[in-house]
Amino acid sequence: MTIQVxxxxxxxxxxxxxxxxxxxxxxxxxxxxxxRNPGAEAIxxxxxxxxxxxxxxxxxxxxxxxxxxxxxxxxxx
Amino acid sequence: MDNTSHLSAVPINIAAMLEGAHHPGAGAVVxxxxxxxxxxxxxxxxxxxxxxxxxxxxxxxxxxxxxxMVKWSLKLALACHRTGRVAIGETAVVVITAAAHRREAYxxxxxxxDRIKYEAPIWxxxxxxDGSSEWGANAENANKGELNE
Numbered sequence: 477m478t479i480q481v482x483x484x485x486x487x488x489x490x491x492x493x494x495x496x497x498x499x500x501x502x503x504x505x506x507x508x509x510x511x512r513n514p515g516a517e518a519i520x521x522x523x524x525x526x527x528x529x530x531x532x533x534x535x536x537x538x539x540x541x542x543x544x545x546x547x548x549x550x551x552x553x
Numbered sequence: 554m555d556n557t558s559h560l561s562a563v564p565i566n567i568a569a570m571l572e573g574a575h576h577p578g579a580g581a582v583v584x585x586x587x588x589x590x591x592x593x594x595x596x597x598x599x600x601x602x603x604x605x606x607x608x609x610x611x612x613x614x615x616x617x618x619x620x621x622m623v624k625w626s627l628k629l630a631l632a633c634h635r636t637g638r639v640a641i642g643e644t645a646v647v648v649i650t651a652a653a654h655r656r657e658a659y660x661x662x663x664x665x666x667d668r669i670k671y672e673a674p675i676w677x678x679x680x681x682x683d684g685s686s687e688w689g690a691n692a693e694n695a696n697k698g699e700l701n702e
Binding site for chain 1: 604605609610646666677689
């Protein structure tokens with residue numbers, strides 16, 4: 477699956493990358509990403525996840541070809 | 554289907570937006586322009602750079618505008634947020650509301666800008682005079698409830 481991150485998350489991850497490990501839910505994905513980069517532990521819990529441009533909760537079941545966007549807290553305006 | 558883009562990578566033409574915001578049923582038109590300050594939490598700011606998850610931000614702003622249209626019986630509701638580099642004193646976001654009376658136009662305008670700031674996937678990167686930079690947070694987050702009243 478493809479992961480795309482934004483704003484402060486780019487301090488910890490590439491803007492876009494692939495995950496090949498078997499992860500089944502958003503929660504598992506979050507755990508995997510924090511294992512890869514523990515430095516993101518402050519920001520990751522406050523990020524929202526979106527699949528195909530729709531926000532999903534932590535129990536959402538992911539499919540192998542999903543496009544996942546990880547959305548930090550907004551700071552527009 | 555609303556195909557209007559609510560994001561702009563180039564400076565927003567406020568005059569043109571306002572020109573398009575008149576309506577025969579509207580006795581009040583309110584325009585809010587959020588502009589780049591030269592300071593943030595005591596630090597000197599040189600410019601901002603906005604990033605957005607554009608497809609979601611566009612869709613979300615359209616939904617916020619539609620909700621406000623219904624809630625306050627607006628005649629018009631427009632919003633545009635910058636992406637990319639925004640200089641000091643330039644407009645980062647514009648919200649225009651037109652209603653029969655000013656009370657509705659003001660209330661709806663504040664509702665729309667608050668929701669765009671806190672919900673739309675748009676982020677500012679602040680660049681400081683000392684050469685450093687950081688991803689911004691909305692300083693008012695702690696007072697969000699109060700601001701929305």
